[in-house]
Amino acid sequence: MTAIDRSGYIARDTAGSVRPVPCDAERIQTACRRVHEGTLSVDGCGPAAVAMVHLFESEAFMVVPDDASVREPAGQELDGIPAMLELADCAPISLRERVRSLIWLSGRVHSVPAALERELAVEITGDHPDARLLDVGHGHCLLRLHVDNAVIASATGAASVDAHTLSGAEPDPFWEYEGQWLSHLEADHRDLVDRLTLLFPDHLRDGRVRPLGLDRFGITFRVETPTADNDVRLSFDRPCTGVGDLSAALHDLVAHA
Incomplete structure (x- = not known):
């Protein structure tokens, strides 16, 4: 043991x-590949349900509904708007307590130009196959969160990971x-x-x-x-x-x- x-x-x-x-950065990268849903929070907007997350280095690409209230302000600000993405990594089998860790990614969220969404979704699929990427352009869109800091909390404690460290980590094979x-x-x-x-x-x-x-x-x-x-x-x-x-x-x- x-x-x-x-x-x-x-x-x-x-x-x-x-x-x-x-390491903590690898655990975050791995968990982002496994999560099935999350919540994107932005001041002044209602929380947006996130269907899937693809974390590439320190950029988190998310599939969200077209009517998410965060979509419009994210597209209006050139530098993006402050946001936090909350994710729960859950065990794949039914347990009394399935949550293995909680992850918070904070940074600035940007919209993805509509003309590039489908092409980007296809590119992501090559590295991170997920059927929900097929919904992009059909009631869902892509948002990009430029991550400044990440926090992971589990039974072993909590830890903060900066963007540079997160960028250098790979998900578990x-x-x-x-x-x-x-x-x-x-x-x-x-x-x-x-x-x-x-x-x-x-x-x-x-x-x-x-x-x-x-x-x-x-x-x-x-x-x-x-x-x-x-x-x-x-x-x-x-x-x-x-x-x-x-x-x-x-x-x-x-x-x-």
């Missing part, structure tokens, strides 16, 4: 060994597959989950164990008891770079158990 350092960069296992974990892997593990491989609980501290083995998160450095489980939720992270021996590595790393953990 590992305990995550509040810096979000390292963790220490029960033997005191340092284990890498995703398994962001697109995490939901499928965890759902498959939950539904079809309870035997593996039960084996992995042997690596947990004794006092956390009696609760209901559910897969919570997966990244290139390890896998996290949620232990639900009648009175509390506790998260347990199991680190891989080495970072995974491909699906084959990930499968081998999970089986290595089972072998250790």
